[in-house]
Amino acid sequence: MKFQENVKFEEDLDKDFLEEIKDRSGCEEIDRCIQCGTCSSSCPMSVYMDYTPRKIMYMIKNGFKEETLHSFTPWLCASCYSCQVRCPVQIKITDVMYALKRMAIEEKAYPSRFSIPIMDKEMHKILTENGRSSELWLMLKLYLKTRNLGGMIKMAPLGLSLMKTGRMGLKKESIKNKKQLRSLLKSVKEGTK
Amino acid sequence: MKNYTYYPGCSIQTSSKHYEESLLPVLKEMGVELEEMEDWNCCGATASLSVDETASATINARNLSIAEKSGKDILAPCAACYLSLKKANQFLKEESEKSTALVEELKKNGIEYTGKVRIKHPLEVLSQEIGLDALKDKVQRKLTGLNVASYYGCQVVRPYLEFDDPDYPHSMDDLMSALGATPVDYGAKTRCCGGSLTANLEEPGARLNYILLKEAQRKEADVIVTLCPLCHFNLETTQKKIAKKYNQDFNIPILFFSQLMGLALGIPKKKLGFSRSLIPLKAMWEKLENGGTNE
Ligand code: SF4
Ligand code: SF4
Numbered sequence: 001m002k003f004q005e006n007v008k009f010e011e012d013l014d015k016d017f018l019e020e021i022k023d024r025s026g027c028e029e030i031d032r033c034i035q036c037g038t039c040s041s042s043c044p045m046s047v048y049m050d051y052t053p054r055k056i057m058y059m060i061k062n063g064f065k066e067e068t069l070h071s072f073t074p075w076l077c078a079s080c081y082s083c084q085v086r087c088p089v090q091i092k093i094t095d096v097m098y099a100l101k102r103m104a105i106e107e108k109a110y111p112s113r114f115s116i117p118i119m120d121k122e123m124h125k126i127l128t129e130n131g132r133s134s135e136l137w138l139m140l141k142l143y144l145k146t147r148n149l150g151g152m153i154k155m156a157p158l159g160l161s162l163m164k165t166g167r168m169g170l171k172k173e174s175i176k177n178k179k180q181l182r183s184l185l186k187s188v189k190e191g192t193k
Numbered sequence: 194m195k196n197y198t199y200y201p202g203c204s205i206q207t208s209s210k211h212y213e214e215s216l217l218p219v220l221k222e223m224g225v226e227l228e229e230m231e232d233w234n235c236c237g238a239t240a241s242l243s244v245d246e247t248a249s250a251t252i253n254a255r256n257l258s259i260a261e262k263s264g265k266d267i268l269a270p271c272a273a274c275y276l277s278l279k280k281a282n283q284f285l286k287e288e289s290e291k292s293t294a295l296v297e298e299l300k301k302n303g304i305e306y307t308g309k310v311r312i313k314h315p316l317e318v319l320s321q322e323i324g325l326d327a328l329k330d331k332v333q334r335k336l337t338g339l340n341v342a343s344y345y346g347c348q349v350v351r352p353y354l355e356f357d358d359p360d361y362p363h364s365m366d367d368l369m370s371a372l373g374a375t376p377v378d379y380g381a382k383t384r385c386c387g388g389s390l391t392a393n394l395e396e397p398g399a400r401l402n403y404i405l406l407k408e409a410q411r412k413e414a415d416v417i418v419t420l421c422p423l424c425h426f427n428l429e430t431t432q433k434k435i436a437k438k439y440n441q442d443f444n445i446p447i448l449f450f451s452q453l454m455g456l457a458l459g460i461p462k463k464k465l466g467f468s469r470s471l472i473p474l475k476a477m478w479e480k481l482e483n484g485g486t487n488e
Pocket of ligand 1: 035039091093
């Protein structure tokens with residue numbers, strides 16, 4: 001029989017996690033959190049989250065790195081900024097959620113087969129390669145990547161009515177100077193490493 | 194004459210064509226001159242910020258530097274573009290260690306940006322720079338009796354709103370009054386529609402938009418006007434799902450504020466993209482013809 005610990009021992013916590021996060025843009029003030037819960041109560045998505053925004057703040061402060069980076073919470077953040085403008089100690093909570101998403105991607109810790117990180121990554125790829133995003137191609141790619149044939153079939157009627165009203169094109173959008181954009185991104189990335 | 198560099202963004206040229214179709218003639222009528230940004234690239238919206246911070250700032254810096262060369266401020270009608278550009282602008286100007294390094298690196302790669310460009314939303318330009326009096330003077334057909342819920346959503350309002358009340362904005366409501374329509378006191382005006390999550394996560398997406406539609410119905414709104422392609426898309430396309438799930442068929446038309454403006458300014462109906470609506474507009478036209486009663 002395999003036992004699982006439901007409580008984390010202090011020595012299993014990641015003591016550097018807080019400092020690691022504080023190094024990221026917008027996260028500098030995170031240890032000022034007073035655990036008031038204003039963020040969670042302002043959040044339109046908190047009812048769907050595995051940890052509410054307040055809990056995430058607590059987890060960061062106390063070194064629950066693994067749980068935080070594997071959580072669905074940052075991916076369920078809709079970037080509505082309701083929490084951020086209301087936080088009594090001005091923590092940039094939405095920016096913290098962004099930082100967590102990027103960190104989860106860097107460390108390959110994001111919830112696998114969940115559509116949101118896949119969508120963000122695919123969209124970023126399309127738009128950095130072509131300079132523009134194309135809604136139809138993004139959706140198709142997403143359904144393929146998540147093997148969500150059912151979702152694709154469900155979306156078909158909407159796709160058709162959008163086409164009928166001239167609101168969805170088959171064209172892959174792109175800028176003229178794709179090459180310049182790609183080399184710009186590449187060399188800026190290397191230069192700021 | 195007000196002059197701007199126009200940054201359309203990706204959605205306005207595909208799924209939200211009717212936004213651009215109505216916005217451009219309205220701005221022209223109100224004396225705002227636009228020149229489309231040369232070879233602009235996508236702002237990355239919430240996706241790039243979630244994946245790669247440097248890349249996100251870089252693609253926005255490219256657009257900002259193109260605008261700076263033109264010597265004009267940017268006009269961005271999409272809430273996601275507006276915020277992405279503002280966010281990057283602030284970052285590039287903050288002179289932190291990270292941002293200074295990025296600005297230097299961009300310069301080496303031919304992207305010069307000194308931080309002079311301001312980013313504006315059409316609502317700001319119309320309500321602040323043009324003003325309601327100028328608008329009232331130009332109204333040719335009053336939208337008498339039409340109850341309008343103005344939906345502001347998130348990203349134009351938060352976290353940077355400078356031209357209106359961030360908790361309970363009213364500039365779009367004021368525009369609607371100036372057109373002769375009746376703004377309803379719409380409590381959900383800055384509640385979230387789920388943004389890019391809504392198309393992918395059916396349950397939360399339906400729930401968030403249900404709340405928005407329900408509140409509009411409770412206030413007896415005939416239409417909801419929006420200022421962002423994504424808000425518009427979500428409010429419109431979730432109505433079928435919501436009808437099944439919550440057994441409530443709202444059938445509330447979702448329009449862009451610029452479509453109603455165009456109508457009131459006397460721009461021919463055909464040129465304002467009304468035929469692109471997925472929700473039937475019959476009840477709205479009847480109400481307008483009868484000056485507010487649907488008898
Ligand atoms: S609102 Fe701010 S202080 Fe309160 S729990 Fe959330 S992050 Fe902490
Ligand atoms: S920004 Fe994200 S975490 Fe904050 S209230 Fe909105 S959805 Fe919730």
